[in-house]
Amino acid sequence: MTDIKRIAEKTKQLLTDAGAQKAQYTVTEKEKHEFNVDGGEFSLFRTLFDRSLSLTAYKDQKKGSAFTNQFDDAAIEGAVADCIKSAESGVADEAFDIAPGQENRVFRDGAYEPDIDLFFERTRELMDDIRKKHPKILMEQMIVTHDKIHSIYQNTNGTEFEVYEGAYSVSLMYSAHEGEATTSFFGSDIYTDKLDRPFIELGSLEKDLSDTEAQLSTVPMEGKFEGVIVLTPGSLGEFLGSIISNFASDNVILEKTSIWLEKLGRQVADERLTISMCPGDSRIVCGQRYTQDGFLAEDYDLIRNGVLKSFLLSLYVANKSGFAPARNTSFSVIIENGDTSCEDMIRQIKKGLIIGRFSGGQPGINGEFSGVAKNSFLVEDGRIRGAVSETMINGNLADLLNNLVAISKETVANGNTVLPYIAFDKVVISGKQ
Amino acid sequence: MLEDHISDKKSLFSTGVHTELREQKSRSRQVVMIQGNLTGNARMESSGTSARVYQNGVYGFSSIAECSGDAAETVLKAATENAGFMDRHVGRGKGPLPVIPCSPIPQGSSIQDAEQKHYVEFAKALDGYITEKYPGLSSRSVIATEDSLEKIICTSDGCSGHICAPRSYIYVFLNTETASGTPIELFKSIGGTGIFTENFTDPALLYPEIDKLYEQIMRKREGVYAEAGYKTVVLSGFMSGMLAHEAVGHTVEADLVLGGSVAGPALNKCVASELVNLVDYAHTAFGRPVPLPVYLDDEGTPAEDAVLIRNGILTGYMHSRESAQHFGAKPQGNARAWSFSDEPLIRMRNTAVLPGRDKLEDIIASVDDGYYLITSTNGQADTTGEFMFGVNMGYEIKNGKLGRALLDTTISGVAFNMLKTVDMVSDTVEWTSSGFCGKKQPMPVGMGGPALRCKVMIGGR
Numbered sequence: 001m002t003d004i005k006r007i008a009e010k011t012k013q014l015l016t017d018a019g020a021q022k023a024q025y026t027v028t029e030k031e032k033h034e035f036n037v038d039g040g041e042f043s044l045f046r047t048l049f050d051r052s053l054s055l056t057a058y059k060d061q062k063k064g065s066a067f068t069n070q071f072d073d074a075a076i077e078g079a080v081a082d083c084i085k086s087a088e089s090g091v092a093d094e095a096f097d098i099a100p101g102q103e104n105r106v107f108r109d110g111a112y113e114p115d116i117d118l119f120f121e122r123t124r125e126l127m128d129d130i131r132k133k134h135p136k137i138l139m140e141q142m143i144v145t146h147d148k149i150h151s152i153y154q155n156t157n158g159t160e161f162e163v164y165e166g167a168y169s170v171s172l173m174y175s176a177h178e179g180e181a182t183t184s185f186f187g188s189d190i191y192t193d194k195l196d197r198p199f200i201e202l203g204s205l206e207k208d209l210s211d212t213e214a215q216l217s218t219v220p221m222e223g224k225f226e227g228v229i230v231l232t233p234g235s236l237g238e239f240l241g242s243i244i245s246n247f248a249s250d251n252v253i254l255e256k257t258s259i260w261l262e263k264l265g266r267q268v269a270d271e272r273l274t275i276s277m278c279p280g281d282s283r284i285v286c287g288q289r290y291t292q293d294g295f296l297a298e299d300y301d302l303i304r305n306g307v308l309k310s311f312l313l314s315l316y317v318a319n320k321s322g323f324a325p326a327r328n329t330s331f332s333v334i335i336e337n338g339d340t341s342c343e344d345m346i347r348q349i350k351k352g353l354i355i356g357r358f359s360g361g362q363p364g365i366n367g368e369f370s371g372v373a374k375n376s377f378l379v380e381d382g383r384i385r386g387a388v389s390e391t392m393i394n395g396n397l398a399d400l401l402n403n404l405v406a407i408s409k410e411t412v413a414n415g416n417t418v419l420p421y422i423a424f425d426k427v428v429i430s431g432k433q
Numbered sequence: 434m435l436e437d438h439i440s441d442k443k444s445l446f447s448t449g450v451h452t453e454l455r456e457q458k459s460r461s462r463q464v465v466m467i468q469g470n471l472t473g474n475a476r477m478e479s480s481g482t483s484a485r486v487y488q489n490g491v492y493g494f495s496s497i498a499e500c501s502g503d504a505a506e507t508v509l510k511a512a513t514e515n516a517g518f519m520d521r522h523v524g525r526g527k528g529p530l531p532v533i534p535c536s537p538i539p540q541g542s543s544i545q546d547a548e549q550k551h552y553v554e555f556a557k558a559l560d561g562y563i564t565e566k567y568p569g570l571s572s573r574s575v576i577a578t579e580d581s582l583e584k585i586i587c588t589s590d591g592c593s594g595h596i597c598a599p600r601s602y603i604y605v606f607l608n609t610e611t612a613s614g615t616p617i618e619l620f621k622s623i624g625g626t627g628i629f630t631e632n633f634t635d636p637a638l639l640y641p642e643i644d645k646l647y648e649q650i651m652r653k654r655e656g657v658y659a660e661a662g663y664k665t666v667v668l669s670g671f672m673s674g675m676l677a678h679e680a681v682g683h684t685v686e687a688d689l690v691l692g693g694s695v696a697g698p699a700l701n702k703c704v705a706s707e708l709v710n711l712v713d714y715a716h717t718a719f720g721r722p723v724p725l726p727v728y729l730d731d732e733g734t735p736a737e738d739a740v741l742i743r744n745g746i747l748t749g750y751m752h753s754r755e756s757a758q759h760f761g762a763k764p765q766g767n768a769r770a771w772s773f774s775d776e777p778l779i780r781m782r783n784t785a786v787l788p789g790r791d792k793l794e795d796i797i798a799s800v801d802d803g804y805y806l807i808t809s810t811n812g813q814a815d816t817t818g819e820f821m822f823g824v825n826m827g828y829e830i831k832n833g834k835l836g837r838a839l840l841d842t843t844i845s846g847v848a849f850n851m852l853k854t855v856d857m858v859s860d861t862v863e864w865t866s867s868g869f870c871g872k873k874q875p876m877p878v879g880m881g882g883p884a885l886r887c888k889v890m891i892g893g894r
Binding site: 038039041042043044045046047048049050051052062063064065066067068069070078079082083085086087088089090091093095120124138139140141143173175177180182183184185224250251254255256257259316320359360361362364365366368370371372374389390392394428430 | 467468469470471472473474475476477478479480481490491492493494495496497498499511515516518519522523525548549550553554557571572574608615616617618661662688689691692693695698774776809810811813815816817819821822823824825840841842843845846847873890892
């Protein structure tokens with residue numbers, strides 16, 4: 001193992017000697033163990049040994065950044081020279097800054113050392129479970145990894161955060177096949193630091209596989225109507241990503257194109273909706289410990305009871321815009337459960353869709369979205385009628401949040417997020433005409 | 434230039450297995466200017482050595498962030514052990530891969546490195562032009578980038594070579610609002626293979642492109658929503674290139690065929706109108722270099738064109754050495770890796786629909802009621818061939834003439850159904866190459882095509 005603290009101290013000295021008035025840098029050492037399954041068969045065992053030095057310097061209020069994965073003296077000196085030259089060629093801006101000095105901390109999260117033999121056995125067990133319980137599933141690809149990371153963040157305000165973390169991730173891509181019938185592909189992801197349970201019991205994997213098999217039989221979907229869509233935890237995460245990117249992120253606040261620019265402290269969603277960013281929650285595996293600007297990460301609400309409480313901003317854009325920086329910059333989204341069971345939620349739908357995956361164009365900056373409802377089911381008169389194909393949905397992301405019908409009692413925790421099913425009304429649904 | 438630490442390590446390759454050893458340096462430069470604020474200004478480099486060993490149907494792989502003789506020996510040992518682990522536990526019992534006949538591969542030359550101030554000054558000049566000439570825009574962004582790969586590839590029973598692949602681009606984003614206050618955006622990417630200072634010598638040469646983009650967003654400002662439904666459309670070359678890549682190309686990657694793609698049972702069957710021909714080009718098309726030439730892949734296979742659809746018939750897939758053996762086909766150089774720590778995967782190179790005989794003007798004139806769709810924000814497709822593209826610029830066609838511009842919309846369809854509706858193909862191919870294809874790893878790819886008249890589902894409002 002490399003003495004990454006020595007690399008950090010050397011970097012600091014070189015940056016200061018080169019005239020950086022402020023700087024921050026992260027030294028990381030990583031080890032990855034990965035098994036791949038392709039076409040339903042084990043195909044690859046991969047071990048990677050990587051490292052990185054990522055640095056940002058501010059000279060005369062100009063910013064430059066550099067990155068290298070080499071730790072010899074010449075490489076570090078080269079990266080520092082690149083960083084400083086970039087800063088010198090930059091544009092001065094008073095908004096560039098780093099966090100004030102924070103309490104120095106050492107974090108130890110997850111399963112730092114992998115149990116490769118048990119990990120392999122759990123993976124083989126998952127393949128066996130899928131073959132036995134879901135014989136119609138064809139595994140296009142499965143990638144299971146353990147990532148071990150040791151990193152040190154330092155800045156010129158005296159902050160030092162050291163992180164030791166390790167976790168297992170399981171990522172599957174599959175479809176169902178029966179005779180000539182085939183479904184769209186579907187992906188499931190799990191992030192965990194424990195190997196005490198079969199993988200098939202984690203997250204929503206078992207239900208995802210069952211739903212995919214059920215998509216083999218489709219029902220015709222014709223015409224166009226305005227109806228209710230139920231977003232599953234997986235598709236809800238995709239929509240939340242677009243909502244945050246379009247309305248609450250750095251670029252749209254800096255460009256002043258966000259339609260929420262004047263909405264801080266005001267109602268932007270149904271009052272039953274609270275969206276929190278919680279990397280410190282016990283259900284989140286190896287959550288963010290500090291931000292890229294050097295603040296200790298804290299949990300916060302993006303939206304509480306429908307009121308916009310924060311944007312997801314870096315320190316730079318916060319300084320440019322006058323808003324506060326986000327207290328963490330993770331996507332560890334938690335939406336707590338509501339009071340309606342999924343069964344009741346579906347029973348109350350006159351006509352609509354359960355959306356398993358949305359394959360859409362990048363929503364416009366006004367929030368207009370349009371795309372194909374993939375891995376989705378038609379609901380009529382409170383009953384699931386069957387899977388749909390070639391069905392499009394369109395609407396507006398901002399309107400969606402105000403047209404909430406119900407939040408499910410059930411939630412899915414996959415290690416990265418904790419999300420329920422949510423039903424939204426007034427979405428245009430159109431089949432092939 | 435990357436120093437060769439691996440060629441003399443061939444004597445360490447184990448017998449009875451297939452071995453690849455690769456040394457690689459990746460470089461990227463990026464400047465991001467949003468509303469005149471220099472928000473990104475970075476120079477990144479990474480390098481390292483990797484080895485992959487194939488033993489009885491399974492692979493072992495290892496990489497280390499170091500370029501040296503010791504690093505090569507370390508990864509060779511680890512990859513061989515990993516292959517042994519898999520063989521012991523999985524035991525697929527397949528034999529060796531067929532040997533690849535060697536042929537001369539063009540050697541890469543040193544990639545020059547421009548100072549960061551070139552990128553910054555170029556972005557500032559374009560930003561200044563936009564600000565001065567078009568003050569009414571609500572916002573603008575300029576991004577200047579270069580990314581390059583340099584690899585030394587050494588294989589036990591294939592070709593070896595030294596490859597250099599730089600590419601550089603400028604991206605311009607313009608934003609404005611409709612009369613009702615709805616924000617809208619358009620962007621344009623300009624560039625291709627080559628280093629930044631070769632591709633971008635004078636900002637003024639790009640001003641006409643910016644003017645054209647501005648004119649388009651002003652038309653879009655007055656735009657209307659497309660009427661939802663199954664419509665006759667004219668796809669521009671940009672859009673047909675995306676179709677070639679996303680909706681067809683991925684389904685005919687042999688690993689996805691083995692994963693159950695729609696192309697599996699469609700080989701040697703009619704999947705498109707007889708006007709449709711599709712090729713994944715290696716390095717040369719229509720007598721000229723393609724946007725991102727590939728001469729040798731990361732398995733040591735010399736690159737040649739892969740013909741995928743001929744006169745509407747699906748004729749082949751894209752392969753790695755292993756999948757080619759499975760299907761009894763010839764590998765054509767599609768197995769590529771992005772980072773030194775990535776294993777080769779089956780990837781497209783420069784995938785294009787071939788041109789036809791029609792003129793674009795005649796195609797548009799032939800449509801009574803439809804849409805001319807020009808550029809796309811993104812595209813996704815399924816292994817069933819069901820695709821979706823976001824369309825950010827297009828026009829109505831009424832009685833054979835272009836009408837009002839369109840606000841953002843989406844088109845969708847099933848590739849092998851939709852391609853059967855193609856009944857006119859223009860005589861000019863338009864290439865793009867600025868994006869990355871995502872399939873476990875990012876990968877630079879080129880895509881191209883002529884304008885096509887066809888039928889698709891279009892989303893309205």
